[in-house]
Amino acid sequence: MATLPGKLITELTSAFPSDRFLTDPVDCYSYAYDNSRKIYPPDAVVFPVTAEEVQHVVALCNCYRIPLIPRGRGTGTAGGSLPEIGGIALSMERMLNILSMDAANRVIVAEPGVLNQAVQDVAKLDGFFWPPDPSSAAFSTIGGNIATGAGGPHAVKYGTTRDHVLGLKAVTGKGDFITTGCYTTKGVVGYDLTRLLIGSEGTLAIITEATLKLTALPDKVAGITAHFRDLSSCTAAIVRIMALPQLPSALEFLDNGSLHLIRHRYPDMLPSDTHAMLMIEVESSGKDISDAISVILAACQNDGLIRASQTENTAMLWKARKALSPLLKEIAPKKINEDVVVPVSTLPQFLKGLSQLSAQYRLHNVNFGHAGNGNIHVNLLINPADADEVARAERCLDEIFDLVIQLRGTLSGEHGIGSEKRAFITKEIDQATLRLMRDIKYLFDPRNILNPGKLFPEI
Amino acid sequence: MATLPGKLITELTSAFPSDRFLTDPVDCYSYAYDNSRKIYPPDAVVFPVTAEEVQHVVALCNCYRIPLIPRGRGTGTAGGSLPEIGGIALSMERMLNILSMDAANRVIVAEPGVLNQAVQDVAKLDGFFWPPDPSSAAFSTIGGNIATGAGGPHAVKYGTTRDHVLGLKAVTGKGDFITTGCYTTKGVVGYDLTRLLIGSEGTLAIITEATLKLTALPDKVAGITAHFRDLSSCTAAIVRIMALPQLPSALEFLDNGSLHLIRHRYPDMLPSDTHAMLMIEVESSGKDISDAISVILAACQNDGLIRASQTENTAMLWKARKALSPLLKEIAPKKINEDVVVPVSTLPQFLKGLSQLSAQYRLHNVNFGHAGNGNIHVNLLINPADADEVARAERCLDEIFDLVIQLRGTLSGEHGIGSEKRAFITKEIDQATLRLMRDIKYLFDPRNILNPGKLFPEI
Numbered sequence: 071m072a073t074l075p076g077k078l079i080t081e082l083t084s085a086f087p088s089d090r091f092l093t094d095p096v097d098c099y100s101y102a103y104d105n106s107r108k109i110y111p112p113d114a115v116v117f118p119v120t121a122e123e124v125q126h127v128v129a130l131c132n133c134y135r136i137p138l139i140p141r142g143r144g145t146g147t148a149g150g151s152l153p154e155i156g157g158i159a160l161s162m163e164r165m166l167n168i169l170s171m172d173a174a175n176r177v178i179v180a181e182p183g184v185l186n187q188a189v190q191d192v193a194k195l196d197g198f199f200w201p202p203d204p205s206s207a208a209f210s211t212i213g214g215n216i217a218t219g220a221g222g223p224h225a226v227k228y229g230t231t232r233d234h235v236l237g238l239k240a241v242t243g244k245g246d247f248i249t250t251g252c253y254t255t256k257g258v259v260g261y262d263l264t265r266l267l268i269g270s271e272g273t274l275a276i277i278t279e280a281t282l283k284l285t286a287l288p289d290k291v292a293g294i295t296a297h298f299r300d301l302s303s304c305t306a307a308i309v310r311i312m313a314l315p316q317l318p319s320a321l322e323f324l325d326n327g328s329l330h331l332i333r334h335r336y337p338d339m340l341p342s343d344t345h346a347m348l349m350i351e352v353e354s355s356g357k358d359i360s361d362a363i364s365v366i367l368a369a370c371q372n373d374g375l376i377r378a379s380q381t382e383n384t385a386m387l388w389k390a391r392k393a394l395s396p397l398l399k400e401i402a403p404k405k406i407n408e409d410v411v412v413p414v415s416t417l418p419q420f421l422k423g424l425s426q427l428s429a430q431y432r433l434h435n436v437n438f439g440h441a442g443n444g445n446i447h448v449n450l451l452i453n454p455a456d457a458d459e460v461a462r463a464e465r466c467l468d469e470i471f472d473l474v475i476q477l478r479g480t481l482s483g484e485h486g487i488g489s490e491k492r493a494f495i496t497k498e499i500d501q502a503t504l505r506l507m508r509d510i511k512y513l514f515d516p517r518n519i520l521n522p523g524k525l526f527p528e529i
Numbered sequence: 530m531a532t533l534p535g536k537l538i539t540e541l542t543s544a545f546p547s548d549r550f551l552t553d554p555v556d557c558y559s560y561a562y563d564n565s566r567k568i569y570p571p572d573a574v575v576f577p578v579t580a581e582e583v584q585h586v587v588a589l590c591n592c593y594r595i596p597l598i599p600r601g602r603g604t605g606t607a608g609g610s611l612p613e614i615g616g617i618a619l620s621m622e623r624m625l626n627i628l629s630m631d632a633a634n635r636v637i638v639a640e641p642g643v644l645n646q647a648v649q650d651v652a653k654l655d656g657f658f659w660p661p662d663p664s665s666a667a668f669s670t671i672g673g674n675i676a677t678g679a680g681g682p683h684a685v686k687y688g689t690t691r692d693h694v695l696g697l698k699a700v701t702g703k704g705d706f707i708t709t710g711c712y713t714t715k716g717v718v719g720y721d722l723t724r725l726l727i728g729s730e731g732t733l734a735i736i737t738e739a740t741l742k743l744t745a746l747p748d749k750v751a752g753i754t755a756h757f758r759d760l761s762s763c764t765a766a767i768v769r770i771m772a773l774p775q776l777p778s779a780l781e782f783l784d785n786g787s788l789h790l791i792r793h794r795y796p797d798m799l800p801s802d803t804h805a806m807l808m809i810e811v812e813s814s815g816k817d818i819s820d821a822i823s824v825i826l827a828a829c830q831n832d833g834l835i836r837a838s839q840t841e842n843t844a845m846l847w848k849a850r851k852a853l854s855p856l857l858k859e860i861a862p863k864k865i866n867e868d869v870v871v872p873v874s875t876l877p878q879f880l881k882g883l884s885q886l887s888a889q890y891r892l893h894n895v896n897f898g899h900a901g902n903g904n905i906h907v908n909l910l911i912n913p914a915d916a917d918e919v920a921r922a923e924r925c926l927d928e929i930f931d932l933v934i935q936l937r938g939t940l941s942g943e944h945g946i947g948s949e950k951r952a953f954i955t956k957e958i959d960q961a962t963l964r965l966m967r968d969i970k971y972l973f974d975p976r977n978i979l980n981p982g983k984l985f986p987e988i
Contacts, residue, residue, distance in 0.1 A: 172872075172874070173772070174768065174771070174772055174872075174873065174874035175872040175873055175874050177872075197774055218717065219717040219721075221715055225714075225715055226714075229692070229714075230715060230717075232721065232724070233688070233692060242961075242965070246961040246964075246965070247959075247961060248959070248961055248962040248965060249958075249959060249962055250962065252870070252937075252938075252939040252957075253872060253937040253938070253939075254870040254871065254872055254902065254903055254904075254937075254938055254939055254942070255684075255685075255688075255902050255903075256680055256684055256689060256870050256899075256902040256903075256904050256939070256942035256943060257870060257939035257941070257942060258677065258678040258680075258689075258728045258941050258942065258943060258944070258945050258946075259939050259940050259941050259945075259946060259950075259954060259957050259958065260946070260954065260957075260958050260962075260963070260966050260984070261725055261728070261729055261733075261966045261969060262678075262691065262721075262724045262725055262727060262728055263725075263962065263965070263966070265691070265721040265724035265725070266720055266721055266722075266724070266725050268721060269717045269720070269721055270720055274720075286774035286775060286776075287774070289774070309633065312633070313632070313633055315656055315745035315746070315748070316745060317745075354817075358813075358817050411711070411713040411714075411715050411716060412713065413631075413633075413634040413636075413712060413713055414633065414634055415631070415633035415634050440715070443713065443714050443715040444713055444714070444715075445713075445715050478711075478712040478713070479711075479712070479713055480711040480712075480713055480715070480716035480718050481718050482716070482717050482718050483713070483715035483716060483717065484715060484717060485717070486717050486718075487717075487718060487719070491718075495718060495719065498711075498718050498719075499708075499718065499719050500706075500707070500708055502701075502705040502706060502707055503707040503708055503709065503719070503722065504719070505705075506701070506705070506707060506722070506972065506973070507719050507720045507722070509972050510720060510969065510972065513965065513968050513969065513972060514965070525719070
């Protein structure tokens with residue numbers, strides 16, 4: 071555990087007013103955790119409001135070699151913002167300015183602490199939105215979205231954060247100001263450092279400004295729900311829908327375990343014989359949304375379909391889906407929540423494999439997620455007090471990851487590696503490539519002060 | 530100029546059959562130039578057919594510290610594949626296999642020498658295409674498209690190469706095999722080395738395999754031409770079109786100089802009073818293409834419009850546009866061809882500034898290009914034998930770049946830096962960011978053998 075040198079504390083005290091430099095352990099405790107539910111209190115919390123202040127803190131931490139853990143609003147699930155070895159939590163939550171909204175060029179420039187929702191609200195006034203839509207959008211920051219490469223249900227049509235950022239300003243671990251990318255929708259001058267920073271989980275540089283590319287809101291949105299008697303007919307429908315020329319704007323899957331949880335809370339919401347379900351959204355820019363709906367309804371037709379129909383209100387469509395995460399937390403003291411991705415055509419095989427593995431290891435397993443991208447949230451519900459169950463879950467998880475890799479998938483679609491998945495990263499990334507990534511890390515941050523220990527497996 | 534050590538020649542002779550290792554200066558001369566029209570013969574040309582052969586050549590060049598210049602089909606315009614200081618040209622043109630076409634997952638895996646057009650042909654059989662569409666698509670390679678971050682007219686709707694590559698295999702300048710990205714449409718494991726390599730112009734690693742993301746072909750495509758009496762009414766229409774919610778799939782601009790060239794060759798093609806013109810393409814997945822057309826026709830309406838109308842045949846739409854580059858080469862012994870980008874809303878100001886600068890420096894200036902992205906091909910037509918004109922062109926170009934940067938634009942939208950623009954890169958990229966890029970270069974390629982001297986300004 072790092073303890074802060076007295077001289078560093080003196081320098082920070084003189085540089086920041088008392089409400090923007092906290093050292094009282096009670097205050098610091100609020101910055102000890104994220105949605106991974108682990109707890110590591112920082113030794114101090116600093117709240118910069120300008121890029122120069124960010125640079126000053128980085129330079130000081132670099133000088134004294136103190137860990138600096140950047141943080142948005144702590145909604146990440148992979149433990150990326152945990153101060154595992156102490157140090158200073160750099161909370162970006164007060165860099166809250168939207169610096170410009172340029173409707174003619176479809177660009178918004180924002181500081182990292184601006185909430186995703188705040189960007190949506192401003193963009194909407196001009197008929198635009200910013201496509202990255204993590205389920206935390208109302209509370210998570212642009213900086214955090216960029217650091218993790220966030221995605222959400224609409225990634226199936228729009229892609230993820232890396233597809234919607236034009237440029238960044240940032241401070242490297244060395245304390246250098248850098249400017250990446252450009253303000254225009256095209257640009258190939260120099261290496262693409264923008265996307266190198268996107269998804270780098272605060273290990274390379276602290277983002278101080280982001281230039282975001284906006285997209286026009288669709289004219290029409292329609293929702294479809296499809297209920298299936300069994301898993302295999304549901305996954306067959308997913309594969310057929312994703313083979314259609316036009317992509318849905320969302321294609322969410324809920325397995326029997328998920329439906330069971332929802333039924334428990336909302337007894338009348340679902341037919342009793344539904345054992346797997348799809349929630350589908352389609353968008354259109356014109357008159358043809360009825361065509362898109364018919365084509366998708368047709369793709370859902372198979373022996374296991376109970377019914378597929380257009381929903382009246384797309385807001386309602388998301389009610390059951392959004393209820394899931396909180397419900398999971400209520401019923402299980404602990405869940406291991408993964409966000410693996412497999413090629414869509416292998417989803418039937420993957421979900422069948424998951425059933426077999428959870429049966430084999432006698433674990434309660436609930437799966438749902440962004441089926442259109444093959445991105446499934448795999449939840450193993452365990453009681454941490456049951457050592458045998460914990461051990462079985464670890465072995466099961468290891469086999470799940472092996473299955474994912476064998477199917478040409480990836481260990482994380484949107485949550486990132488953080489601290490939660492670093493033990494597994496070598497299953498996916500070979501040693502030479504990983505070495506190169508680590509060398510890049512040391513180029514940006516030679517004294518390893520920025521979020522040390524995250525993203526890479528322990529050496 | 531590098532000359533090859535005898536031992537290196539012996540090793541390459543034993544590793545490659547005689548038709549895949551050329552040292553005769555007459556043979557090498559074919560690999561001395563690209564579309565920048567400069568000529569620097571390599572000392573040898575090697576044609577690998579496997580990743581292992583690529584790795585072997587890299588390892589040898591690294592050992593003997595000999596420049597290795599990767600090359601697709603030499604269609605680049607920025608001089609990126611010129612062997613400026615000699616060395617070995619690594620022609621990827623015989624790595625021609627499409628390794629898999631996976632329609633269910635919308636993925637094609639190809640070797641770097643596969644032509645863009647060959648990918649389109651295979652993808653089309655399943656109703657897909659690969660969106661990057663440089664005008665060289667029929668002759669340029671996937672590897673070259675990736676190395677330069679190629680784009681084309683359809684980038685306004687679909688983005689450029691970086692938006693359509695899921696993963697890469699490559700050999701670094703150190704001789705390490707690396708694997709970047711993934712096979713799925715989502716993935717955030719580790720740093721985004723895929724996009725670091727895209728647009729790196731062969732300076733970091735040699736691409737040996739690319740996993741490309743395919744897109745469904747549109748159901749319907751329609752073309753519109755709009756003729757304007759003057760430049761300012763045309764640019765006003767561009768700004769209005771790009772403020773519409775739905776993006777056109779192409780929005781190409783031709784100025785008076787461009788039209789003059791076309792008229793010279795095709796006297797009956799254009800109305801005599803057209804002084805600026807737009808070629809617009811719209812796509813639709815359903816019934817609503819007539820709506821899209823009406824909305825765009827309405828956005829073209831202003832005092833300077835002569836006529837705007839739907840064209841019968843979209844193939845015809847591109848005839849005049851595609852004739853332009855060859856026509857320019859016919860009338861001027863030399864053209865300085867830039868591909869700058871400015872924010873779309875500043876196009877009126879930029880094109881007006883261009884007119885003023887070319888008048889001030891007494892230069893013949895012809896402009897056309899991808900107006901929807903603000904990406905304008907600025908051509909200064911000069912006689913290289915006229916030393917005064919050459920000097921004026923250099924000063925004019927310098928001021929054009931200053932104007933671009935002042936308007937928050939970028940020096941290159943799709944051609945890259947190569948050797949042609951490296952003197953100007955510091956106008957756009959600050960020293961700290963450039964230093965970081967150079968450090969990354971040395972991390973991948975410590976002995977500076979891969980395309981040495983490209984992309985960076987001379988030290």
